[in-house]
Amino acid sequence: MGKQYRVYLAGESVFVCRQCGNHLAVGESVISKQFHGQHGRALLVDHAVNVYCGKADEREMRTGKHTVRDVSCKVCHTVLGWKYDLAYEFEQKYKENKYILEREMITERPEGRRDAKPRIEEVAMLSRRSPA
Numbered sequence: 824m825g826k827q828y829r830v831y832l833a834g835e836s837v838f839v840c841r842q843c844g845n846h847l848a849v850g851e852s853v854i855s856k857q858f859h860g861q862h863g864r865a866l867l868v869d870h871a872v873n874v875y876c877g878k879a880d881e882r883e884m885r886t887g888k889h890t891v892r893d894v895s896c897k898v899c900h901t902v903l904g905w906k907y908d909l910a911y912e913f914e915q916k917y918k919e920n921k922y923i924l925e926r927e928m929i930t931e932r933p934e935g936r937r938d939a940k941p942r943i944e945e946v947a948m949l950s951r952r953s954p955a
Contacts, residue, residue, distance in 0.1 A: 827897065830872040837934045838866070838924060843899040845873050847929060854921065859885070860904055862927035871922040873897045876906050887912040894922055903928045 829845065836850035848868045858865040876892040890909035895902050904923040910916050 833934055836931050838929045839932050840896040841928055841930050842901045845896050845898040847871050860923055860925040862925045864926040866924045868922045868924055879908055886915055
C-alpha cells in the first residue's frame with residue numbers, strides 16, 4: 824500500500840474528527856441534521872473524506888432494514904458513524920451512499936473559504952476516486 828494523503832477542506836464550516844482534528848466534510852454537504860445515532864444527534868452528509876469503511880452489515884434501524892458499513896477516521900481509527908449501502912424500503916432510498924456522522928464524534932470548525940464557490944465539487948470528485 825502506498826502513502827495515503829489527507830484531504831483538507833475549505834468552506835464556511837468544516838466538520839472534523841473530535842479526537843484528532845482530521846477533516847471529514849464541509850457544511851455545504853449536510854443533507855439533514857435530524858438524524859440520531861448510537862451516541863445521540865447525527866448528521867446525514869452527501870460526501871465524507873479521510874475515512875474508511877468497514878464490512879457491510881444488515882441492521883434493523885428505526886426507519887427499517889438497511890445495509891450499512893461503519894465509517895472510521897483514517898488517522899485515529901475512531902468510529903464516526905456509518906455509510907448507507909442499501910435501503911430496503913423505497914421511502915429510504917435517498918440515504919443510499921450517504922454518510923451518518925455522529926455529533927458526539929465530530930466537531931464543527933469555522934473555516935475561511937479559499938474562493939467564492941463551495942468545494943463540494945472537489946469533494947465529490949475525490950470520493951469517486953478513492954473507496955470510502
